Amino acid sequence: MSQLSPPHLTVTGESVSVSTLSAPARVDTTTDLPTGRRRRLPDLRRWISPLAIVALWQIACETGLLPPDKLSSPWTVLRTGVELAGTGELGDAFVVSTTRVGIGFAVGAVIGLGLGVVSGLSRWGEFLVDPPVQMLRTLPFLGLIPLFILWFGIGEEPKIALVALGVAFPLYLNVHSGIRGVDSHLIEATTALGYTRTERLVHVVLPSALPNTLVGLRQSLGVAWLSLIVGEQVNASSGLGYLINNAREFLRTDVIVVGLVVYAALGLATDAIVRLVERRALRWRV
Amino acid sequence: MAGVTVRGLTKRFGERAVLRGVDLEIAPGEFVALLGRSGSGKSTLLKVLAGLDTDVEGAATVDGGVSVAFQQPRLLPWRRVWRNVVLGLHPPVGRDVAVRALEEVRLADHADAWPRTLSGGEAQRVSLARALVREPDLLLLDEPFGALDALTRLAMHRLVEGLWQRHRPAVLLVTHDVDEALLLADRVLVLDDGRIAAEYPLDHPRPRRAADHIDIRAAVLADLGVTDRATA
Ligand SMILES: Nc1ncnc2c1ncn2[C@@H]1O[C@H](COP(=O)(O)OP(=O)(O)OP(=O)(O)O)[C@@H](O)[C@H]1O
Ligand SMILES: [Mg+2]
Numbered sequence: 001m002s003q004l005s006p007p008h009l010t011v012t013g014e015s016v017s018v019s020t021l022s023a024p025a026r027v028d029t030t031t032d033l034p035t036g037r038r039r040r041l042p043d044l045r046r047w048i049s050p051l052a053i054v055a056l057w058q059i060a061c062e063t064g065l066l067p068p069d070k071l072s073s074p075w076t077v078l079r080t081g082v083e084l085a086g087t088g089e090l091g092d093a094f095v096v097s098t099t100r101v102g103i104g105f106a107v108g109a110v111i112g113l114g115l116g117v118v119s120g121l122s123r124w125g126e127f128l129v130d131p132p133v134q135m136l137r138t139l140p141f142l143g144l145i146p147l148f149i150l151w152f153g154i155g156e157e158p159k160i161a162l163v164a165l166g167v168a169f170p171l172y173l174n175v176h177s178g179i180r181g182v183d184s185h186l187i188e189a190t191t192a193l194g195y196t197r198t199e200r201l202v203h204v205v206l207p208s209a210l211p212n213t214l215v216g217l218r219q220s221l222g223v224a225w226l227s228l229i230v231g232e233q234v235n236a237s238s239g240l241g242y243l244i245n246n247a248r249e250f251l252r253t254d255v256i257v258v259g260l261v262v263y264a265a266l267g268l269a270t271d272a273i274v275r276l277v278e279r280r281a282l283r284w285r286v
Numbered sequence: 287m288a289g290v291t292v293r294g295l296t297k298r299f300g301e302r303a304v305l306r307g308v309d310l311e312i313a314p315g316e317f318v319a320l321l322g323r324s325g326s327g328k329s330t331l332l333k334v335l336a337g338l339d340t341d342v343e344g345a346a347t348v349d350g351g352v353s354v355a356f357q358q359p360r361l362l363p364w365r366r367v368w369r370n371v372v373l374g375l376h377p378p379v380g381r382d383v384a385v386r387a388l389e390e391v392r393l394a395d396h397a398d399a400w401p402r403t404l405s406g407g408e409a410q411r412v413s414l415a416r417a418l419v420r421e422p423d424l425l426l427l428d429e430p431f432g433a434l435d436a437l438t439r440l441a442m443h444r445l446v447e448g449l450w451q452r453h454r455p456a457v458l459l460v461t462h463d464v465d466e467a468l469l470l471a472d473r474v475l476v477l478d479d480g481r482i483a484a485e486y487p488l489d490h491p492r493p494r495r496a497a498d499h500i501d502i503r504a505a506v507l508a509d510l511g512v513t514d515r516a517t518a
Contacts, residue, residue, distance in 0.1 A: 283400070
């Protein structure tokens with residue numbers, strides 16, 4: 001607003017002061033911003049208890065209350081982390097694990113998006129695709145590991161397949177409901193204005209399914225890391241899960257915690273990426 | 287050749303017939319205003335003419351291209367204002383065309399805004415620009431000036447009238463404002479009880495003033511159930 005006229009209404013009394021602009025200005029809604037964004041300046045008071053817990057943990061280790069074969073001290077964990085990073089062990093495990101998630105996610109995303117679009121866009125697609133997907137969805141997919149081992153052996157394939165399976169369902173469901181939820185008034189309007197089928201698809205249907213799709217993306221990335229962790233627990237000769245399992249045999253709790261921290265950091269990082277994409281792709285939500 | 291021919295058009299929602307045997311003809315280039323109480327079926331009739339509702343009895347034929355400004359603006363929230371104006375045009379046109387159309391509705395400086403940031407009246411004007419830029423043979427306008435202040439409304443009247451005089455589309459304008467209808471239209475129709483209940487040709491030369499057709503004004507208001515006393 002470039003030219004503010006002087007407030008023509010000022011109520012001052014009982015410490016209430018209302019000043020009204022004369023122009024019918026846009027209302028700034030701060031309440032329904034998507035996914036709690038733009039909240040910089042974290043309150044430092046929120047750091048008190050986490051830091052206290054870490055301090056207590058350190059003290060408990062030093063006084064022998066927590067023996068290192070149950071849980072290593074934060075300081076030891078930090079040193080081990082730096083050490084593992086230095087020898088390249090951690091880096092190698094990191095690359096192996098992210099590759100598994102990357103491939104599994106790509107495969108699952110293509111399947112989930114593809115099926116979601118087909119069953120969202122066409123009646124027959126829904127008749128044919130939706131029932132089996134809904135049936136499979138009720139299976140606890142982590143319980144499929146024994147079958148996957150029988151089918152794919154114990155190499156990379158069962159882990160990738162598990163990630164792909166976990167990724168496909170949330171994406172499918174969200175894409176499907178996003179497409180089905182398109183505002184029929186917009187379809188009507190654009191039909192009357194002469195949009196072709198393709199134009200309606202590109203400018204109306206798919207953009208309107210985007211918010212849901214991004215929700216599905218975040219969910220499926222969460223599931224992807226979870227599937228990886230479970231998959232790597234079962235059998236692995238490389239990767240973060242291997243690092244952790246191997247450490248267990250030697251009671252190296254410090255290495256276990258390092259592995260867990262890396263898992264957590266990876267999960268947070270991918271979530272942050274999706275949030276970034278969301279912020280850019282959904283700018284129109286204003 | 288007629289712009290629009292409607293014969294015995296009946297539209298039911300379940301048991302209830304909203305339109306019952308509407309007969310209507312609009313000549314090419316004719317400007318027709320449609321009045322009627324809220325819920326009388328004006329938007330329903332427009333929807334049939336726009337080809338959006340084929341589940342009807344009777345016949346409705348429209349020659350040539352149609353374009354609509356709906357009662358609600360119905361803009362795509364994920365496309366910027368200027369893209370909303372020109373999307374769906376064949377062949378595709380550039381931003382300059384959109385900006386020129388937006389200039390006409392006095393919104394050129396909002397060309398790059400997101401639709402959700404517009405006020406109700408602004409969104410309505412974008413929707414009007416979107417309908418006008420298509421240069422159709424039949425222009426369907428469903429209360430396009432409803433959310434506008436008096437001054438902007440007059441400007442939009444001039445805009446629509448000017449555009450109509452230049453390109454000569456047939457126009458069907460739905461409005462609740464009798465004066466607006468008398469100012470702009472060649473013919474005023476009153477929709478009541480599912481039929482065209484009354485019809486008044488207007489022959490006063492343009493540009494018209496508010497005092498023209500004062501006798502017809504009273505008659506139309508009577509058709510709408512407004513008594514003299516209430517309007518005085
Ligand atoms: N899809 C629908 N299903 C059921 N009833 C409907 C539907 N669409 C419209 N109606 C009914 O048809 C009647 C006419 O609606 P319409 O929108 O055409 O009215 P209108 O003349 O445009 O009114 P207004 O001036 O308030 O816009 C209304 O009573 C409405 O409830
Ligand atoms: Mg209506």
